[in-house]
Amino acid sequence: MSIDISQFHDVFFEESFEGLDAMESGLLNLDVGAADIDAINTIFRAAHSIKGGAGTFGFMAVSEFTHVMETMLDETRNGEREVTAELTNLFLESVDVLREMLTAVQQKTDTDDVRIENVRNKLEAMMAGESVAVKAEPVAVEAESVEELKSQGWKIQFTPHAHLLQTGNDPVRMLRELSSLGELSTEINDGKLPPFSDLEPEDSYLSWDLTLLGDIPEKDVVEIFEWVDEDCDLVIEPLAVKRTTQVEENVVELDKPEAPVTATVVEDVTPAELATASEQTDAVVEELGPAMVAAAIDKPAPKAKVASAPAASSIRVGTDKVDSLINLVGELVITQSMLSQIGDNFTPNMLPKLIDGLAQLERNSREMQEAIMRIRMLPISFAFNRFPRLVHDMTDKMGKKVELKLTGEQTELDKTVMEKIGDPLVHLVRNSLDHGLETPEVRLAAGKGETGLLQLKAFHQGGNIVIEIHDDGAGLNEDKILAKAIEKGLVDVNDELSPEKIHDLIFLPGFSTADQVTDVSGRGVGMDVVRKNITSLGGSVEVVSKRGQGSVFTIRLPLTLAIMDGQTIRVANENYIIPLISIIETLEVNSSDIKQVSGKGELYPLRDEYVPIIRMYDVFNLNPEATDLEEGLLVIVEGDGQKVGLFIDDLLGQQQVVIKSLETNYRKVLGVSGATILGDGTVALILDVPGLIALYREPSLALVVNNDRAA
Amino acid sequence: MNEHQVNEALDSITSIDDNSEQYLTFLLGDEEYGVEILRVQEIKGWDQVTSIPNSPHYLCGVLNLRGTIVPIVDLRLRFDMPPKEYTPTTVVVVLKVEGVTNRTVGIVVDGVSDTHNVIPEDIKPTPDFGASVSTAFISGLVTLEDDTMMMILNVDRLLSVEALG
Numbered sequence: 024m025s026i027d028i029s030q031f032h033d034v035f036f037e038e039s040f041e042g043l044d045a046m047e048s049g050l051l052n053l054d055v056g057a058a059d060i061d062a063i064n065t066i067f068r069a070a071h072s073i074k075g076g077a078g079t080f081g082f083m084a085v086s087e088f089t090h091v092m093e094t095m096l097d098e099t100r101n102g103e104r105e106v107t108a109e110l111t112n113l114f115l116e117s118v119d120v121l122r123e124m125l126t127a128v129q130q131k132t133d134t135d136d137v138r139i140e141n142v143r144n145k146l147e148a149m150m151a152g153e154s155v156a157v158k159a160e161p162v163a164v165e166a167e168s169v170e171e172l173k174s175q176g177w178k179i180q181f182t183p184h185a186h187l188l189q190t191g192n193d194p195v196r197m198l199r200e201l202s203s204l205g206e207l208s209t210e211i212n213d214g215k216l217p218p219f220s221d222l223e224p225e226d227s228y229l230s231w232d233l234t235l236l237g238d239i240p241e242k243d244v245v246e247i248f249e250w251v252d253e254d255c256d257l258v259i260e261p262l263a264v265k266r267t268t269q270v271e272e273n274v275v276e277l278d279k280p281e282a283p284v285t286a287t288v289v290e291d292v293t294p295a296e297l298a299t300a301s302e303q304t305d306a307v308v309e310e311l312g313p314a315m316v317a318a319a320i321d322k323p324a325p326k327a328k329v330a331s332a333p334a335a336s337s338i339r340v341g342t343d344k345v346d347s348l349i350n351l352v353g354e355l356v357i358t359q360s361m362l363s364q365i366g367d368n369f370t371p372n373m374l375p376k377l378i379d380g381l382a383q384l385e386r387n388s389r390e391m392q393e394a395i396m397r398i399r400m401l402p403i404s405f406a407f408n409r410f411p412r413l414v415h416d417m418t419d420k421m422g423k424k425v426e427l428k429l430t431g432e433q434t435e436l437d438k439t440v441m442e443k444i445g446d447p448l449v450h451l452v453r454n455s456l457d458h459g460l461e462t463p464e465v466r467l468a469a470g471k472g473e474t475g476l477l478q479l480k481a482f483h484q485g486g487n488i489v490i491e492i493h494d495d496g497a498g499l500n501e502d503k504i505l506a507k508a509i510e511k512g513l514v515d516v517n518d519e520l521s522p523e524k525i526h527d528l529i530f531l532p533g534f535s536t537a538d539q540v541t542d543v544s545g546r547g548v549g550m551d552v553v554r555k556n557i558t559s560l561g562g563s564v565e566v567v568s569k570r571g572q573g574s575v576f577t578i579r580l581p582l583t584l585a586i587m588d589g590q591t592i593r594v595a596n597e598n599y600i601i602p603l604i605s606i607i608e609t610l611e612v613n614s615s616d617i618k619q620v621s622g623k624g625e626l627y628p629l630r631d632e633y634v635p636i637i638r639m640y641d642v643f644n645l646n647p648e649a650t651d652l653e654e655g656l657l658v659i660v661e662g663d664g665q666k667v668g669l670f671i672d673d674l675l676g677q678q679q680v681v682i683k684s685l686e687t688n689y690r691k692v693l694g695v696s697g698a699t700i701l702g703d704g705t706v707a708l709i710l711d712v713p714g715l716i717a718l719y720r721e722p723s724l725a726l727v728v729n730n731d732r733a734a
Numbered sequence: 735m736n737e738h739q740v741n742e743a744l745d746s747i748t749s750i751d752d753n754s755e756q757y758l759t760f761l762l763g764d765e766e767y768g769v770e771i772l773r774v775q776e777i778k779g780w781d782q783v784t785s786i787p788n789s790p791h792y793l794c795g796v797l798n799l800r801g802t803i804v805p806i807v808d809l810r811l812r813f814d815m816p817p818k819e820y821t822p823t824t825v826v827v828v829l830k831v832e833g834v835t836n837r838t839v840g841i842v843v844d845g846v847s848d849t850h851n852v853i854p855e856d857i858k859p860t861p862d863f864g865a866s867v868s869t870a871f872i873s874g875l876v877t878l879e880d881d882t883m884m885m886i887l888n889v890d891r892l893l894s895v896e897a898l899g
Binding site: 597598642643644645683684685687688689690692693694695698700704705706707708 | 782783784785786787788789795796797798801802803804805835837838839895898
């Protein structure tokens with residue numbers, strides 16, 4: 024009898040990825056020199072089970088690769104090999120390669136054989152006792168000699184194949200990288216460029232003749248082209264003693280980061296065509312998604328496979344949580360049978376019993392709801408545990424010294440929130456590393472310790488989870504931000520802004536003060552997206568910063584997206600729910616208190632401020648029950664940092680509501696964040712305060728939506 | 735039954751399966767419309783809906799269908815026919831709509847009438863009425879056994895996100 028072992032693949036992949044995570048965190052904690060035998064054992068065991076599993080399932084490439092790692096780990100474990108930074112880095116790289124291989128097997132895509140071969144060679148070289156630096160570098164493209172040639176410079180002919188861009192590699196980035204090695208002059212050949220009508224926006228047609236001056240080891244040059252050597256024709260020749268022919272007329276200066284193709288053809292393009300072309304580019308970017316883009320930025324240029332994430336996700340739940348759930352289900356069943364017994368032959372004198380039973384049912388279902396919510400709650404370490412590696416890699420690359428401190432990793436939050444907060448968090452951490460924390464020299468000069476401190480803290484506060492990102496770096500530069508904001512026309516020169524207001528400007532779209540656009544950040548897309556993502560989760564993000572002392576980014580998020588406390592209100596015979604969290608107070612108004620603005624706008628003086636009044640029936644186009652402000656109530660709510668008063672007919676009850684999406688079957692409705700089902704089975708809409716404010720300011724937004732429909 | 739007869743019977747079954755498609759028909763006034771039966775999720779009676787602010791007039795509102803929120807479209811109003819009062823006998827046909835994402839949308843009709851097997855070749859193209867009558871949501875016409883005409887609705891177009899607003 025044969026067993027179809029493919030049914031175990033999912034479990035194998037899940038366990039292997041967990042094993043890799045364990046290896047990664049183990050490696051990052053490994054102290055150079057004084058290796059902790061337990062840590063090495065953990066890493067060894069993880070590697071061993073991956074090897075075993077891969078062998079069983081016939082993933083020979085994975086198994087063979089892991090075997091090499093395992094052998095070295097074994098030597099380390101036996102004390103025959105010392106733990107060096109070099110070794111740890113190599114292992115980390117191997118973990119990456121393994122993860123890539125496993126992903127490729129899982130999704131049945133191709134692996135990047137060159138990279139695997141490279142890392143494997145490095146591993147074998149190190150195993151044979153050689154230093155990585157000598158032999159490890161890639162089997163170079165047309166490398167003429169193994170010894171490092173030193174010369175005046177290099178002459179490079181770089182002709183990408185048409186599909187180069189599709190592999191996720193960008194010539195501009197490579198050229199920029201080259202220019203960082205030495206003085207670079209480039210000559211572009213656009214001879215192969217077709218007429219615009221035949222132009223495939225995703226193909227590359229250009230080639231370059233590059234001259235790189237300076238005393239640069241060949242391996243550095245080769246390394247830049249490491250990922251593309253199969254996707255281009257590359258000739259690297261040492262520059263003879265004679266100096267280069269001088270720069271010709273159509274030499275492109277490199278610090279202009281335009282995309283090469285667009286840059287050359289723009290002249291004879293109609294705007295419409297251009298628009299489509301740029302739309303396509305946008306579409307590509309969108310398809311890749313922020314995560315992919317971030318990933319692509321992270322590593323110089325791994326062959327980007329547009330990886331479709333495995334569809335079904337699973338969570339691991341502690342057995343205690345499941346056990347308590349089973350107990351509760353048991354109780355629920357008992358309550359149910361009790362109630363049906365009462366119902367079977369009901370007499371009026373059984374009423375107290377019925378009421379008792381219903382109370383018990385209510386308690387049961389509430390407990391059950393809580394228990395189920397707990398299953399969805401995961402410790403935030405799931406989101407945090409990628410940061411040690413990120414910080415390790417980035418500080419290496421930027422020559423900074425940073426200590427990462429994580430606290431409150433056991434703080435639990437909803438899985439959905441966790442998944443969505445990942446990218447914004449990465450962005451903020453990158454930001455702190457890149458812009459916030461300074462290089463050791465600068466730090467020493469400023470009288471600070473050489474090593475910067477980056478702290479991630481998570482804790483509960485009220486019904487929220489708070490995540491703080493502290494760095495003791497340079498802090499935000501108010502002058503620079505202000506200058507930039509004025510330059511972009513976001514604020515007026517004469518505006519007097521408090522430091523807090525200035526700090527807040529960084530969350531505006533299109534804002535980046537980075538002097539230089541780096542690989543890491545500073546492309547001007549970022550903080551606004553971070554804020555948008557967090558707001559869409561019902562949270563907020565703020566920054567507090569002090570020049571020279573560092574910045575703290577504070578993210579506040581609701582614990583769960585599924586349930587919230589709501590206040591039911593009535594407007595013109597319709598019931599709506601206002602999230603309790605956004606209500607400040609409710610009051611009756613005296614018409615005499617209301618101030619009119621230009622005949623239309625109404626303001627209510629609330630203590631020391633004026634609050635605009637939004638008549639709900641107005642923004643929702645309903646037939647009003649009462650139009651006199653004295654006949655209804657004013658609910659003061661806050662959204663997007665602004666207070667408004669909602670004029671409603673009546674307040675009904677307060678209750679916990681389960682949030683249901685309107686978008687699943689319909690669409691987003693301005694002023695409504697979702698819907699919920701009330702006790703009687705009818706649907707009530709949950710109001711979205713920022714949306715209402717937008718609708719109030721711009722009533723035509725509702726019309727636009729309507730016109731869209733008509734079209 | 736000998737082998738030959740069995741085969742013949744089987745052939746006739748498979749020929750039905752191969753070619754014809756089943757349609758559910760319903761009435762709007764005197765007009766008979768059809769939708770692919772595989773698109774019909776369920777048929778239910780009229781129930782109180784919750785209206786959506788600033789939505790087109792033909793969108794009655796949303797309904798709780800066992801925990802999911804389902805928008806309900808009044809087909810009479812959608813086709814600019816005179817409105818009819820909702821009674822407990824008013825019927826809501828809940829349809830599966832395919833698009834970028836698969837959605838569930840209900841339509842209010844006067845009544846469900848029948849199911850018919852239709853061979854695709856029998857479906858005639860919709861004549862072009864120009865601007866006077868919008869036929870964008872009708873994918874074809876079929877003459878039924880009793881000489882009545884059924885209009886096949888293009889559910890995906892009729893109930894697309896854009897069409898619903």
